[in-house]
Amino acid sequence: MAKSTKRKRKKTTTATARKRRTAIISFLKNERVRFIFGILVAFLGIFTLLAIISFFFTGAADQSKVLNKSFWELTQDKQLEVDNWTSTGGAFLAETLVNKWFGIFSILIPFFVIYLGLRLMKVSDFSFIKVLLITAFGLVCGSITSAFIFGRLFPKSHINWGGAHGSQIERLLESSIGVPGMILLVLLFILIIVIVFRQSSMHKIQETLINSKPTFNGNKESQPPIELEFDEKEEPEEKKKPGIWRKLFSFKKTDKPETETEPEVLLQNREQTPLPVTQNTVPPIRKKEPANNVFEVFVPKDEIQVAENKPEEKASPLAESDTNEETDPDVEILEDYDPKKDLSSFAFPTMDLLKVYNTGNRQVDMQEQNENKDKIIRTLRNYGIEITSIKATVGPTITLYEIVPQAGVRISRIRNLEDDIALSLSALGIRIIAPMPGKGTIGIEVPNKEPQIVSMQSVIASVKFQECTYDLPVALGKTITNEVFIFDLAKMPHLLVAGATGQGKSVGLNAIITSLLYKKHPSEMKMVLIDPKMVEFNIYSTIEKHYLAKLPDEEKAIITDVTKVTQTLNSLTKEMDDRYELLMRAHVRAIKEYNEKFIKRKLNPKNGHRYLPYIVVVIDEFGDLIMTAGKEIEMPIARIAQKARAVGMHMVIATQRPTTNIITGTIKANFPARMAFRVTSQIDSRTILDATGANQLIGRGDMLFSQGSNLIRIQCAFVDTPEIEDISQYIGKQRGYESAFALPEVVSADSEDKPGAVDLNERDTLFDEAARLIVIHQQGSTSLIQRKFSIGYNRAGRLMDQLETAGIVGPAQGSKPRDVYISDEYSLEKLLDSLR
Ligand SMILES: Nc1ncnc2c1ncn2[C@@H]1O[C@H](COP(=O)(O)OP(=O)(O)OP(=O)(O)O)[C@@H](O)[C@H]1O
Numbered sequence: 014m015a016k017s018t019k020r021k022r023k024k025t026t027t028a029t030a031r032k033r034r035t036a037i038i039s040f041l042k043n044e045r046v047r048f049i050f051g052i053l054v055a056f057l058g059i060f061t062l063l064a065i066i067s068f069f070f071t072g073a074a075d076q077s078k079v080l081n082k083s084f085w086e087l088t089q090d091k092q093l094e095v096d097n098w099t100s101t102g103g104a105f106l107a108e109t110l111v112n113k114w115f116g117i118f119s120i121l122i123p124f125f126v127i128y129l130g131l132r133l134m135k136v137s138d139f140s141f142i143k144v145l146l147i148t149a150f151g152l153v154c155g156s157i158t159s160a161f162i163f164g165r166l167f168p169k170s171h172i173n174w175g176g177a178h179g180s181q182i183e184r185l186l187e188s189s190i191g192v193p194g195m196i197l198l199v200l201l202f203i204l205i206i207v208i209v210f211r212q213s214s215m216h217k218i219q220e221t222l223i224n225s226k227p228t229f230n231g232n233k234e235s236q237p238p239i240e241l242e243f244d245e246k247e248e249p250e251e252k253k254k255p256g257i258w259r260k261l262f263s264f265k266k267t268d269k270p271e272t273e274t275e276p277e278v279l280l281q282n283r284e285q286t287p288l289p290v291t292q293n294t295v296p297p298i299r300k301k302e303p304a305n306n307v308f309e310v311f312v313p314k315d316e317i318q319v320a321e322n323k324p325e326e327k328a329s330p331l332a333e334s335d336t337n338e339e340t341d342p343d344v345e346i347l348e349d350y351d352p353k354k355d356l357s358s359f360a361f362p363t364m365d366l367l368k369v370y371n372t373g374n375r376q377v378d379m380q381e382q383n384e385n386k387d388k389i390i391r392t393l394r395n396y397g398i399e400i401t402s403i404k405a406t407v408g409p410t411i412t413l414y415e416i417v418p419q420a421g422v423r424i425s426r427i428r429n430l431e432d433d434i435a436l437s438l439s440a441l442g443i444r445i446i447a448p449m450p451g452k453g454t455i456g457i458e459v460p461n462k463e464p465q466i467v468s469m470q471s472v473i474a475s476v477k478f479q480e481c482t483y484d485l486p487v488a489l490g491k492t493i494t495n496e497v498f499i500f501d502l503a504k505m506p507h508l509l510v511a512g513a514t515g516q517g518k519s520v521g522l523n524a525i526i527t528s529l530l531y532k533k534h535p536s537e538m539k540m541v542l543i544d545p546k547m548v549e550f551n552i553y554s555t556i557e558k559h560y561l562a563k564l565p566d567e568e569k570a571i572i573t574d575v576t577k578v579t580q581t582l583n584s585l586t587k588e589m590d591d592r593y594e595l596l597m598r599a600h601v602r603a604i605k606e607y608n609e610k611f612i613k614r615k616l617n618p619k620n621g622h623r624y625l626p627y628i629v630v631v632i633d634e635f636g637d638l639i640m641t642a643g644k645e646i647e648m649p650i651a652r653i654a655q656k657a658r659a660v661g662m663h664m665v666i667a668t669q670r671p672t673t674n675i676i677t678g679t680i681k682a683n684f685p686a687r688m689a690f691r692v693t694s695q696i697d698s699r700t701i702l703d704a705t706g707a708n709q710l711i712g713r714g715d716m717l718f719s720q721g722s723n724l725i726r727i728q729c730a731f732v733d734t735p736e737i738e739d740i741s742q743y744i745g746k747q748r749g750y751e752s753a754f755a756l757p758e759v760v761s762a763d764s765e766d767k768p769g770a771v772d773l774n775e776r777d778t779l780f781d782e783a784a785r786l787i788v789i790h791q792q793g794s795t796s797l798i799q800r801k802f803s804i805g806y807n808r809a810g811r812l813m814d815q816l817e818t819a820g821i822v823g824p825a826q827g828s829k830p831r832d833v834y835i836s837d838e839y840s841l842e843k844l845l846d847s848l849r
Pocket residue numbers: 466467512513514515516517518519520521669713714715728729730731732
């Protein structure tokens with residue numbers, strides 16, 4: 014009986030001990046405890062550092078008072094006054110560390126302690142082992158070195174330069190290897206330190222040794238070309254790397270550089286990272302990003318947010334064909350072709366053209382957040398659902414509450430409570446995401462009482478946008494975590510925008526266009542703007558000669574007429590086919606490689622090759638077009654959407670009628686990226702996104718972005734008409750091309766093969782000259798005429814038509830030059846005479 018009671022008691026004691034142990038462990042593991050402990054340790058480090066620094070100045074006065082006394086005696090002695098800034102405790106500590114331990118290099122100890130503190134606070138992620146080894150090496154070698162050098166130079170100082178450790182070992186070493194040996198040893202220490210801190214110095218040493226190697230045959234040229242390799246590979250890497258101290262004490266890296274980096278540092282970064290070619294003239298960043306409003310209202314559990322920096326995806330390089338029949342050996346010796354040369358002085362719009370909305374320093378309404386939190390918890394509790402944690406992330410217009418329900422709660426139960434939560438919070442636009450993809454929580458999005466405007470200025474000026482190297486970068490707005498949301502239109506590759514009227518579509522389209530205007534040089538991108546509403550895109554007419562593309566002989570570059578839309582889309586289809594042919598002849602698969610080859614002058618313009626700018630087609634209200642022109646519009650849109658990605662043509666189409674007769678299966682299948690503003694019904698939301706959610710948005714630029722499976726809620730950046738006007742004026746005032754980018758003429762079925770339509774009695778004044786040029790060069794190329802006479806594409810095209818009618822050249826052959834029917838100048842002069 015007694016035995017069993019004893020056993021029982023023992024069991025309970027072990028259980029209690031185990032419980033206590035787990036409680037202690039979980040207490041120590043608690044993030045807040047670690048953080049506070051970290052601060053304590055870091056402060057201890059700073060105190061020690063102060064004590065040591067002060068010791069260097071005040072140590073002589075304090076030495077007699079501190080020497081041979083224990084810490085206890087010192088602190089008890091009320092009469093004792095020391096000069097050290099950190100009083101008796103500091104004086105004792107410094108005396109011990111410097112004079113009794115490792116000399117002046119003891120200063121590494123407080124740095125190590127500060128690092129430990131920061132590590133506990135999860136602020137520094139530098140390797141512990143590395144820091145420990147560096148500190149230990151520094152202490153041992155540093156103390157020996159300083160004992161050897163400073164001990165000789167200043168023997169009478171109050172500082173024991175190498176400490177007891179350094180002095181003793183130095184004495185021992187000196188007696189065994191002598192002074193020359195000691196000098197060599199010190200040099201060795203210095204060398205090791207330099208190599209540890211700067212890897213490039215190792216290469217420099219290698220380089221120096223190789224270069225100074227005696228050349229027995231006296232032929233320097235036979236040396237291996239190591240120098241070039243270092244110059245190319247090592248230097249930039251070294252530049253990019255932050256110094257060891259910065260790494261040691263810097264904040265941990267996150268994927269939100271724009272929120273944490275000071276402008277100065279950012280500008281430095283801009284210099285260091287290879288920027289896209291357009292960057293050199295991109296206006297400077299003037300504004301620091303506002304800090305993220307991510308607040309944990311109440312988090313009982315440890316939360317670690319791991320931010321991964323994904324490397325940029327790169328297109329797989331294609332094998333260059335060895336035998337390239339397009340290569341012209343004559344032009345290969347020329348310097349690279351510069352597409353921007355014609356408008357080399359072009360200046361990108363400046364940041365002050367965009368309006369700054371005074372919303373950056375908004376304080377989070379903690380009362381609102383707490384009320385919402387309590388209401389959510391209460392509502393769930395009313396339905397018998399308990400949660401273990403709730404966290405709030407305050408976005409510009411929405412707050413995301415992430416909850417973790419207790420084990421055993423069915424997710425579908427919470428999902429079904431959407432309306433009840435909305436009722437209890439008396440708010441519209443509540444969306445429940447159950448579960449949050451990849452997070453293990455359930456998200457409840459609640460609109461803020463006072464929504465913020467995300468200004469276009471704040472997203473364009475963000476480092477993320479300024480430094481992004483996308484082909485067609487678009488800064489769309491800010492996510493729920495206040496991060497700037499950027500995507501590459503070239504990768505989408507086409508975008509469908511939908512939403513009920515007045516919910517922010519036009520602003521969204523303007524945000525896309527504005528982003529592109531801030532990043533792409535006129536030579537790199539052209540836009541086709543189609544606007545059946547006739548009012549939306551009119552403000553862009555001033556940038557016609559810089560950025561717009563239009564049909565030859567067309568007066569306006571902004572297309573508003575439905576018949577012209579069909580022609581333009583057909584012309585774009587032709588441009589697409591022409592581009593494909595050019596790509597095929599250049600043996601490349603995509604526009605980027607094609608342009609690279611063209612820039613390197615590996616493609617001969619005489620063979621019809623040309624630099625290909627990206628073409629972005631933006632259609633506002635394409636629903637109107639489908640209603641009036643039906644298949645005539647839908648088919649070319651679908652064709653371009655299916656194929657045009659590789660040749661750099663991308664479409665953005667918008668509609669306020671997200672119904673299945675407008676967004677047809679064909680359109681949907683070819684527009685994988687979707688932007689949905691608020692719509693009125695679940696069915697509309699499904700039509701756009703294949704999911705509900707757009708019907709729960711709150712409007713005014715609140716939107717869902719989908720690129721396949723995941724939906725991202727974004728507050729679209731707001732850009733107002735006056736801002737766009739200013740930007741367009743700024744660009745329009747600068748020197749542009751002679752005319753808008755000419756899209757290829759499409760010969761309609763009935764006028765095909767009827768060159769007789771051209772009246773030879775009204776020949777261009779340059780007709781004779783152009784005929785001679787074509788015959789001399791034996792090349793029926795419109796661009797040749799354009800170049801030689803410095804005339805626009807339209808006039809050159811008309812001249813070519815007249816030459817065709819006169820029988821000098823053959824019919825157009827896509828992007829290939831036309832055949833020349835007259836072989837010599839004599840025959841040509843005879844023909845010209847007959848025309849007079
Ligand atoms: N991102 C935004 N931030 C703040 N307010 C916005 C935003 N987008 C739109 N709004 C507000 O909503 C109004 C309507 O926006 P917009 O003209 O873009 O709507 P729309 O969907 O294009 O309408 P419609 O189809 O009738 O042209 C704007 O005048 C503006 O006041």
